[in-house]
Amino acid sequence: MRLLVVEDDPLLGDGMKAGLEQAGFAADWVRDGMAAELALKTGSHAAVLLDLGLPRLAGLELLQRMRSRGNKTPVLIVTARDAVEDRIKGLDGGADDYVVKPFDLHELAARLRALIRRSAGEAAPVLRVGQVDLDPSVHRARFNGKPVELPPREFALLHALMLGAGRVLTREQLSERLYAWGEEVESNAIDVHVHHLRRKLAPQLIRTVRGVGYLMPRRQDG
Secondary structure (H helix, E strand, O other): OEEEEEOOOHHHHHHHHHHHHHOOOEEEEEOOHHHHHHHHHHOOOOEEEEOOOOOOOOHHHHHHHHHHOOOOOOEEEEEOOOOHHHHHHHHHOOOOEEEEOOOOHHHHHHHHHHHHHHHOOOOOOOEEEOOEEEEOOOOEEEEOOEEEOOOHHHHHHHHHHHHOOOOEEEHHHHHHHHOOOOOOOOOOHHHHHHHHHHHHOOOOOOEEEOOOEEEOOOOOOO
16 A cells, blocks of 8 residues: 655654555655645545644644545654644544654554555455455465465555455556555556466456456455
8 A cells, every 4th residue: 555654854754664665555755744735636645644843834734734625545643742732633633543753663554554444444454355365464365265475566456456345446546556656667567466366366356347447346256
């Protein structure tokens, strides 16, 4: 899943980006509120990690603008402000969660997985569609109860398709969810990943909607 990291501290921002990518996320990083607002208007992210003390546009103001435009992307505030009043302002201002620096990256990743899961209407930590089980917390996939080894891109694509089960997702939407800024993406990358998933799981698992994209039905045959 693709994240937007909004953090003006260069060492912390770089560390968060690297750590989240090791946890299986794709991460875009901006250093001020105005750059973040532009990124949110022009791109698609599964969640936002938002510092409050930002240059050019404060974090709470950015959050207010997001929500006033109807942007429902989950927001996790990550800040050094630990006063109860600040937590209340952040959560009442539209944030979905609040973490105080310093933090543990493993906990941060777990909170993000929970936010993304809930935003897709899923409560259980393990996603299940038909004969496929997916546990993002330990990067484990099973088909018919048997483990299936998937490299990071294929796992991320399966995750996106399962979260969007029952809906057609375009190649552009899937690409946006898998790749961060600056990554080289072949024009047929999504098609190749889908081909590999079908071969490792089942040919009928992911349906092609010609001229549009791909669909993973909620109810699987067989």
